[in-house]
Amino acid sequence: ESPEPRYSxxxxxxxxxxxxxxxxxxxxxEARYVDDLRFPGMLxxxxxxxxxxxxxxxxxxxxFDTTGFTVxxxxxxxxxxxxxxxxxxxxxxxxxxxxxxxxxxxxxxxEDRDTLARARVSIAYETAEPVxxxxxxxxxxxxxxxxxxxxxxxxxRAEVVIEGTYSTGAQEHVYIETNGVIAVPExxxxxxxxxxxxxPYYVLKALRELLGDAVPxxxxxxTETGGGFGGKEDxxxxxxxxxxxxxxxxxRPVKLVYDxxxxxxxxxxxxxxxxxxxxxxxxxxxxxxxxxxxxMDGGAYCTLSPVVLSRGAIHAGGAYRCANTRIAARAVRTNxxxxxxxRGFGAPQTLFAVEVHMDRIAEALGxxxxxxxxxxxxRPGDTTATGQKLGAxxxxxxxxxxxxxxxxxxxxxAKLAGTGRGxxxxxxxxxAGFTGSGEVRLASRAGLETTPTGVRVLVANTEIGQGTRxxxxxxxxxxxxxxxxxxxxxxxxxxxxxxxxxxxxxxxxMVVGGILTRCAAExxxxxxGLSPAEHxxxxxRLHVEKGYEPHEGRRWDDATYRGDxxxxxxxxxxxxxxxxxxxxxxxxxxxxxxVQEFGRPIHPAMARGQIEGGSAQGLGWAxxxxxxxxxxxxxxxxxxxxxxxxxxxxxxxxxxxxxxxxAGGPFGAKGLGELPMDGPxxxxxxxxxxxxxxxxxxxxxxxxxxRAPRLSPTPSxxx
Amino acid sequence: xxxxxxxxxxxxxVHPMRRLLDVLREDCGxxxxxxxxxxxxxxxxxxxxxxxxxxxxLVPAVQAEGATIVTVEGLSGDHPLQRALMREIGSQCxxxxxGVVLAALExxxxxxxPTLERxxxxxxGNLCRCTGYxxxxxxxxxxxxxxxxx
Numbered sequence: 066e067s068p069e070p071r072y073s074x075x076x077x078x079x080x081x082x083x084x085x086x087x088x089x090x091x092x093x094x095e096a097r098y099v100d101d102l103r104f105p106g107m108l109x110x111x112x113x114x115x116x117x118x119x120x121x122x123x124x125x126x127x128x129f130d131t132t133g134f135t136v137x138x139x140x141x142x143x144x145x146x147x148x149x150x151x152x153x154x155x156x157x158x159x160x161x162x163x164x165x166x167x168x169x170x171x172x173x174x175x176e177d178r179d180t181l182a183r184a185r186v187s188i189a190y191e192t193a194e195p196v197x198x199x200x201x202x203x204x205x206x207x208x209x210x211x212x213x214x215x216x217x218x219x220x221x222r223a224e225v226v227i228e229g230t231y232s233t234g235a236q237e238h239v240y241i242e243t244n245g246v247i248a249v250p251e252x253x254x255x256x257x258x259x260x261x262x263x264x265p266y267y268v269l270k271a272l273r274e275l276l277g278d279a280v281p282x283x284x285x286x287x288t289e290t291g292g293g294f295g296g297k298e299d300x301x302x303x304x305x306x307x308x309x310x311x312x313x314x315x316x317r318p319v320k321l322v323y324d325x326x327x328x329x330x331x332x333x334x335x336x337x338x339x340x341x342x343x344x345x346x347x348x349x350x351x352x353x354x355x356x357x358x359x360x361m362d363g364g365a366y367c368t369l370s371p372v373v374l375s376r377g378a379i380h381a382g383g384a385y386r387c388a389n390t391r392i393a394a395r396a397v398r399t400n401x402x403x404x405x406x407x408r409g410f411g412a413p414q415t416l417f418a419v420e421v422h423m424d425r426i427a428e429a430l431g432x433x434x435x436x437x438x439x440x441x442x443x444r445p446g447d448t449t450a451t452g453q454k455l456g457a458x459x460x461x462x463x464x465x466x467x468x469x470x471x472x473x474x475x476x477x478x479a480k481l482a483g484t485g486r487g488x489x490x491x492x493x494x495x496x497a498g499f500t501g502s503g504e505v506r507l508a509s510r511a512g513l514e515t516t517p518t519g520v521r522v523l524v525a526n527t528e529i530g531q532g533t534r535x536x537x538x539x540x541x542x543x544x545x546x547x548x549x550x551x552x553x554x555x556x557x558x559x560x561x562x563x564x565x566x567x568x569x570x571x572x573x574x575m576v577v578g579g580i581l582t583r584c585a586a587e588x589x590x591x592x593x594g595l596s597p598a599e600h601x602x603x604x605x606r607l608h609v610e611k612g613y614e615p616h617e618g619r620r621w622d623d624a625t626y627r628g629d630x631x632x633x634x635x636x637x638x639x640x641x642x643x644x645x646x647x648x649x650x651x652x653x654x655x656x657x658x659x660v661q662e663f664g665r666p667i668h669p670a671m672a673r674g675q676i677e678g679g680s681a682q683g684l685g686w687a688x689x690x691x692x693x694x695x696x697x698x699x700x701x702x703x704x705x706x707x708x709x710x711x712x713x714x715x716x717x718x719x720x721x722x723x724x725x726x727x728a729g730g731p732f733g734a735k736g737l738g739e740l741p742m743d744g745p746x747x748x749x750x751x752x753x754x755x756x757x758x759x760x761x762x763x764x765x766x767x768x769x770x771x772r773a774p775r776l777s778p779t780p781s782x783x784x
Numbered sequence: 785x786x787x788x789x790x791x792x793x794x795x796x797x798v799h800p801m802r803r804l805l806d807v808l809r810e811d812c813g814x815x816x817x818x819x820x821x822x823x824x825x826x827x828x829x830x831x832x833x834x835x836x837x838x839x840x841x842l843v844p845a846v847q848a849e850g851a852t853i854v855t856v857e858g859l860s861g862d863h864p865l866q867r868a869l870m871r872e873i874g875s876q877c878x879x880x881x882x883g884v885v886l887a888a889l890e891x892x893x894x895x896x897x898p899t900l901e902r903x904x905x906x907x908x909g910n911l912c913r914c915t916g917y918x919x920x921x922x923x924x925x926x927x928x929x930x931x932x933x934x
Contacts, residue, residue, distance in 0.1 A: 091878025094816020
């Protein structure tokens with residue numbers, strides 16, 4: 066019998082605001098986050114941390130009755146005392162050497178939280194001189210040099226040379242749910258780790274190293290996750306390690322959930338950065354040479370610093386063409402808690418610098434900032450600093466033109482001059498997916514299987530608010546040719562799903578969605594006209610799994626940093642309007658326009674949410690969010706005095722999504738998650754410049770703005 | 785101590801100074817109320833006490849004795865505001881959502897059309913790190929329109 070061709074493909078899921086796969090649980094309070102879970106016999110865990118930034122532990126004394134307590138130190142680690150990530154330098158627990166404040170030394174567990182909190186531990190130290198200043202640090206985690214053309218010749222051709230140094234501060238993620246996990250010992254010496262996390266397989270890898278043969282089978286399950294933003298990329302491996310050690314020793318489930326202060330003092334931040342620019346230009350505003358130096362403060366251990374630096378370095382030339390470029394970047398060690406992943410991953414720091422620098426170049430030449438950017442913006446066919454030839458899906462000029470038009474930039478620029486208000490813009494790009502050969506090394510795998518009711522998506526990528534499940538289900542629905550309602554997404558549980566790589570780097574949609582598109586095409590063919598449910602009923606489970614395949618002709622050299630740094634780029638132009646309070650020196654953003662091109666929005670409403678939310682984080686980083694370090698420790702580890710934007714600090718936003726499909730992405734899509742973080746800070750600082758303040762460092766707090774040099778009234782800007 | 789939670793009289797044996805947040809979550813098993821900061825800054829633990837939104841992390845249980853408490857579990861689950869937050873993606877990761885729902889409820893229930901200014905004032909104590917608030921504002925406006933249509 067010939068099957069009815071009922072599933073020839075509705076193809077109406079992508080591009081539509083389909084209902085979220087999570088259903089109503091998050092708005093009803095039914096969604097279970099890790100702190101909402103309890104297991105029989107569960108203990109609570111606590112971490113005893115160093116109170117010095119550098120030195121040696123010389124003695125530990127437990128000043129409490131240890132009855133009913135589980136106590137763990139480095140000697141209880143069955144495998145390697147290591148948080149496995151890039152470099153094997155970070156111990157799970159201090160052996161003797163302390164390298165930063167709040168470094169974990171001892172772990173306690175008890176069934177009663179109050180008893181646990183009252184336990185006193187004294188630690189004796191021999192202290193050493195800490196290094197807090199990255200400019201004098203002699204320990205380099207990573208050096209990167211990107212060279213293109215001939216820098217000397219470029220400066221010879223220049224008629225004007227402009228220099229500047231720009232700095233950006235640390236930033237705390239402030240996911241509203243703090244880091245937390247529960248480790249549960251299972252029969253047969255196995256262990257299950259439930260946690261608020263972005264990358265189940267990163268945690269699994271770290272736990273395998275830590276627990277070794279003592280725990281033959283480890284399983285990592287993501288629970289509902291109350292925000293990540295990169296803050297749950299690398300850190301969950303640390304807290305998971307601690308909970309597992311306590312659970313392994315006690316033989317009981319152990320919950321370890323940080324309170325806000327511990328989360329802020331102990332976990333990672335955005336890398337503070339200092340970026341120096343020296344740029345040669347002709348009088349009519351053509352860039353002839355760019356010399357850029359990038360310095361990032363990695364904190365006490367390597368964590369992800371080499372790759373954060375890499376993304377930062379590659380984006381340091383901004384969205385501009387320049388034949389002669391040198392970008393020298395380094396990440397160094399200091400004695401502060403390690404810095405780690407945060408949305409944008411190094412790019413917001415370097416894009417801030419180049420975009421503020423561009424407005425200073427425009428000012429020096431007497432050219433308006435739009436014309437200067439339009440004249441130098443990368444176009445299809447141009448090559449980036451690494452020598453990557455850009456494809457037709459490159460939209461620098463398009464986003465700039467639309468943002469200028471949409472915001473009334475030119476009119477407002479003239480009108481606001483000299484009023485204490487200002488308008489500024491930024492032009493930026495963001496590479497989608499892992500840098501260089503990263504995706505080839507990850508070799509992600511993703512799969513699909515039929516079920517009695519439809520298709521199940523098998524990926525380890527996590528839903529952390531951004532809509533992973535929904536967006537992947539849309540891609541699969543149209544790929545297989547089934548209604549969206551018939552697609553479900555498996556839980557991110559390492560015992561159930563293949564390693565489709567981490568949920569980072571704006572890669573889930575483009576890279577994992579891309580693998581799933583290929584799985585879907587094969588499944589569709591093998592279904593031979595049957596619906597997945599019909600096929601399942603007749604023939605049993607149909608399973609398709611595929612791995613990442615790089616696009617043909619893509620090349621990258623890790624040694625020389627030459628080649629195709631990313632599969633493709635998303636583009637954006639932000640416009641900020643600011644108002645200065647002459648009494649309090651507060652800068653308030655009154656209106657914000659974001660024009661962004663990321664291929665094609667799979668779910669327009671969620672994409673808009675990424676742009677609005679990322680922009681708000683960028684505005685907070687620009688004006689409000691200051692990590693105050695005192696003696697190597699965050700001194701303002703409270704939401705009372707580390708201030709993130711509230712409803713009252715967040716301006717109305719005008720969001721425009723331009724489409725320029727990328728042939729290598731699912732249904733033309735690229736990555737989006739990080740792009741919105743790149744533009745707000747330089748747009749705000751350029752608006753402050755327009756309002757008469759010379760700002761080169763963020764956060765531009767009222768205290769900083771009170772001290773900022775005043776600029777003479779805006780010189781005429783000639784197009 | 786006796787508490788009226790979501791219309792139900794409950795008797796709990798707790799220290800009078802125990803945080804209402806912990807009593808709700810641990811003694812009553814109502815985990816929809818979340819802890820975000822423990823110092824009354826983020827609003828994730830917002831509940832209604834006698835109709836007013838309050839941070840339950842700052843309230844000792846004894847202070848809520850005899851009062852009427854409403855948590856997110858006390859809503860139908862199908863309230864126009866809950867549906868609008870889903871539809872408009874005013875809830876991304878969802879951890880702030882129960883607090884936002886309770887803080888915004890009055891805006892939706894009141895016949896007066898909420899202006900953007902009123903919404904921003906009312907929700908200024910509820911931190912959301914995902915949405916940039918725009919989608920929450922849209923959800924409140926849409927929910928109000930739905931609630932007062934017909």
